[in-house]
Amino acid sequence: MVEKSIKEINSRIEDGSVNVVTAEEMVDIVVDLGAEGASREVDVVTTGTFGAMCSSGVWLNFGHSEPPIKMNKVWLNNVEAYTGVAAVDAFIGATQLSETEGMAYGGAHLIEDLIRGKSVDVHATAYGTDCYPRKVLDTSINIYDLNQAIMMNPRNAYQKYNAATNGSNHKIYTYMGTLLPNLGNVTYSGAGVLSPMHNDPNYETIGMGTRIFLGGTQGYVIGEGTQHSPQSNFGTIMLRGNLKEMSSDYIRASTFEGYGTSLYVGMGIPIPIINEKVALATAITDADITTNLLDYGVPSRDRPKLGEVTYEELRSGTIDFNGKEIPTSSMSSFKMARKIAGELKQWIKEGDFFVTEPVELLPSDTVCKPMKQTDRSLLVQDIMATEVITIDQDATFHKAAKTIMENDYDHLPVIKEDGTIAGIVTAWDISKAVAEEDYKLVKDIMTKKVITANATDPIDIAARNLDFNGVSAMPVIDNKRKVIGIITSGDISKLMARRQ
Amino acid sequence: MMFKINISADIVSEPIIADSILETKVSLNISQAHFDANHGEIIAEVENSHFRKIKDALTSKGAEITILDNPIIRDEEECVECGACISVCPVKVFSFDKEWSLQMDADKCIQCGTCLKMCPHNALILEL
Numbered sequence: 048m049v050e051k052s053i054k055e056i057n058s059r060i061e062d063g064s065v066n067v068v069t070a071e072e073m074v075d076i077v078v079d080l081g082a083e084g085a086s087r088e089v090d091v092v093t094t095g096t097f098g099a100m101c102s103s104g105v106w107l108n109f110g111h112s113e114p115p116i117k118m119n120k121v122w123l124n125n126v127e128a129y130t131g132v133a134a135v136d137a138f139i140g141a142t143q144l145s146e147t148e149g150m151a152y153g154g155a156h157l158i159e160d161l162i163r164g165k166s167v168d169v170h171a172t173a174y175g176t177d178c179y180p181r182k183v184l185d186t187s188i189n190i191y192d193l194n195q196a197i198m199m200n201p202r203n204a205y206q207k208y209n210a211a212t213n214g215s216n217h218k219i220y221t222y223m224g225t226l227l228p229n230l231g232n233v234t235y236s237g238a239g240v241l242s243p244m245h246n247d248p249n250y251e252t253i254g255m256g257t258r259i260f261l262g263g264t265q266g267y268v269i270g271e272g273t274q275h276s277p278q279s280n281f282g283t284i285m286l287r288g289n290l291k292e293m294s295s296d297y298i299r300a301s302t303f304e305g306y307g308t309s310l311y312v313g314m315g316i317p318i319p320i321i322n323e324k325v326a327l328a329t330a331i332t333d334a335d336i337t338t339n340l341l342d343y344g345v346p347s348r349d350r351p352k353l354g355e356v357t358y359e360e361l362r363s364g365t366i367d368f369n370g371k372e373i374p375t376s377s378m379s380s381f382k383m384a385r386k387i388a389g390e391l392k393q394w395i396k397e398g399d400f401f402v403t404e405p406v407e408l409l410p411s412d413t414v415c416k417p418m419k420q421t422d423r424s425l426l427v428q429d430i431m432a433t434e435v436i437t438i439d440q441d442a443t444f445h446k447a448a449k450t451i452m453e454n455d456y457d458h459l460p461v462i463k464e465d466g467t468i469a470g471i472v473t474a475w476d477i478s479k480a481v482a483e484e485d486y487k488l489v490k491d492i493m494t495k496k497v498i499t500a501n502a503t504d505p506i507d508i509a510a511r512n513l514d515f516n517g518v519s520a521m522p523v524i525d526n527k528r529k530v531i532g533i534i535t536s537g538d539i540s541k542l543m544a545r546r547q
Numbered sequence: 548m549m550f551k552i553n554i555s556a557d558i559v560s561e562p563i564i565a566d567s568i569l570e571t572k573v574s575l576n577i578s579q580a581h582f583d584a585n586h587g588e589i590i591a592e593v594e595n596s597h598f599r600k601i602k603d604a605l606t607s608k609g610a611e612i613t614i615l616d617n618p619i620i621r622d623e624e625e626c627v628e629c630g631a632c633i634s635v636c637p638v639k640v641f642s643f644d645k646e647w648s649l650q651m652d653a654d655k656c657i658q659c660g661t662c663l664k665m666c667p668h669n670a671l672i673l674e675l
Contacts, residue, residue, distance in 0.1 A: 097627065098629070099667065220664075224631050224635075224665055224667070225635055225661070225664055225665045227634075227635060231635075232634035232635055233634065234631070234634065299627060299668065300668075301667035301668055302667060302669065303667055304664040304665070309667070311627060311667070311668075364633070364642075364643075373634075374633065374634040375633075375634055376629075376630055376631045376632070376633045376634035376635065376665075377629055377630045377631070377633075378629055378631050378667070379629055380627045380628050380629040380630075380647075381630075381647045382628045382646070382647040382648060382649075383627055383628065385647065
């Protein structure tokens, strides 16, 4: 049984005799020497990852102005930072969007600009107090003007992450990138063989106080991350580092079309090989790490799981799904992950980085619960009109016009003989037919590709579908495609007005 | 060769593409087509030796032709080589080499622009 202390490993780093390898290199070493031999031979295994980590931000301290201000609200390049703390401290979050540029510029871009030494416009407002009389402040600062710029990431470096695809019939834009319709592509994130937490899945060396590579400098793990879910191998960590020492090579702003901004964070954890169990864990390969393939086309917390895939399959460029070859895309950079693991290895070899013993290891028994909701989500069936007037597809144009006029409806679902939906005809369709003096049957003027809703759809999904498809009403159908109601944008507006 | 066909409002309802193909017997590979009531825009590919013939046929019917000789450009400073672009490209312009560096075969590009929206770092540029 090999046992090595952190002190012993650090003394080898100090005298230059340390043997450090990357997690990629460790795979073959364990195959060749076995876990015991490898644990004798290797002192530290380095890991790395470089991907979108939305849950990132920076604490800023501006110093006091003259006269002083207790910032009530503050904007940096028109991106709002959180100031609900002391007078001139603020937290800028990576996903906060610019109030003037929207998704083109966010907190992540601001953070990258600060690292690059660029000047940033500051606008702050306050209510004014006897001790802080100033009410408005405008200035421009750069990172060197700040007292502190401390990166604090509440949830980073997911142990692994779900792979995403899209089973719907339209293209969707998500934080996992553009997902093509009908399972057109799969996206994934994570460094697989180099994944920092997957190389110590039992958290035998990682915990509060673990010194790491963060953004090109030395940072620390300060505990488990939010949503830390070790039971399902979805562990996360909370990080801290000095932004003033970071490099824009490893902290990069990003924009996900239709979703928003995020921050690509480069981080790596050194795994001290304290025994053969830890050595064995660092021999994990892409083929050993399995993740769920989820259908992001279903806009629900409980996205359907379509299957399981390994990182080896994902990284091969295509996965086989029920005989169909689906191309894959990584949203994180393996090349950068390798660079980070390599750089951390070099730091240790050169005696510039020492490993640490955590004050407290990460918990391995917590679970990530869904939100408790006391206010029941309203469903389409709660606000839809159930007394819906329909019209037969073989009815005349004149009858449709008369029905719309008599009932004061703008939308008339059109049904077939068996009562199933055939289309929808609107007051506008009637007007168009009149303008063109083209008086036909209902089926000739109706919209055939009708957008429908289900009675059990949440209102928020119905509202998004109305918006997405640019329609103002959707017939509600049952599972036999018979019309059982109708929901309009007016119904949803009235509901929103009541809520406010 | 990739080129763009612009069709103005007054002829947008005429079947000028079909007529030009029938007349010249030149096959067009259409990769994108956008039409509305006022305007039509088509991105198409044709063998180099046939370009002149189809161009003359289309322009004689009122279309405007622009040669697209600037395929997709990658800003290497912005690109982090994640590979997000790989799976959305219909003609497999992007791939990884053995060292996980992103490779780009710009000659294959049909200038559909899908990868531009996919790239989280705005590293891809198409000058249409």
